[in-house]
Amino acid sequence: MPLVALLLVAYLLGSIPFAIVSSRAFGLEDPRRYGSGNPGATNVLRSGNKGAAITTLIGDCLKGWLAVWAAQQLGFSAFDAALAGLAAFLGHVFSVFLRFNGGKGVATALGVLAGIHGGVALTCLAIWLVVALISRYSSAAALAAALGAPVAGLYFLDEQATIGVLSAISAVLIWRHAANIRRLRDGTEGRIGDKKKK
Incomplete structure (x- = not known):
């Protein structure tokens, strides 16, 4: 399979909007249409349905991991496998099925990291959990994990x-959280577990 074909398939895989698929299911x-308006697991959790949120989280993680794993198996x-992961991540963020307006990409990025190296993924997951438990802000946890990913890469890779x-993944994640950064600064950011608002 040519690299271009691999990246295209990975992008289409990443474009599958599991938040919407699981919500319909x-x-x-x-x-x-509620909360932050983001088609991701954290916003689905605001619906109060933990099953849908967990399904979204697993689906988004798996598509990132699968893109890297499949490239390795082929x-x-x-590096090419990492590029496939990046393509899947960009597919989630700029989903062709959602008119190129997808989610923030946190769960998909974690899946990509898991495919590249388990140590990098576990380090970023630990950072996310610690910051989330302390602050109860998913966005703050995501930003901290994004900053930690390249540093962990320097150690493990x-x-x-x-x-x-x-x-590159970290830079896109931070960019996608620009509105969250403003709300964190203003004290208006929603916390983990907040119910949905129209």
Whole structure:
């Protein structure tokens, strides 16, 4: 399989909006119509349906991991596999099925990291959990984990190009959280577990 074809398939895989798929499966309202409007697990949780939120989280993580794993199984290099993960991540953020307006990409990024190196993924997950438990802000936890990903990459990975992919994912994550950063600064950011608002 040519690399271009791999990246296209990975992008389409990443574009699957599990927040919307799981919401429909559980008979819930479209997550883009309440809370933050973000089609992601945290916003689905605001519906009060933990099953739908967990399904969304698992689906979004798996598509990131699957893109990297499939590339590895097909014999692509570690860097090419990381690029496939990046393509899946960008598919989630800029989903072709949602008119190129997808989610923030936190869960999909975690799946990509797990495919690249378990140590990087576990480090970022630990950062997310600690910050989330202390602050109860999912966005603050995501930002901290995003900043930690390239640093963890420097420790666990040897290939500089792959660390560059981690840096690109982190940069997009931070950019996608620009509105959250403003709300955190203003004290208006919603906390984990808050119920949905129209």
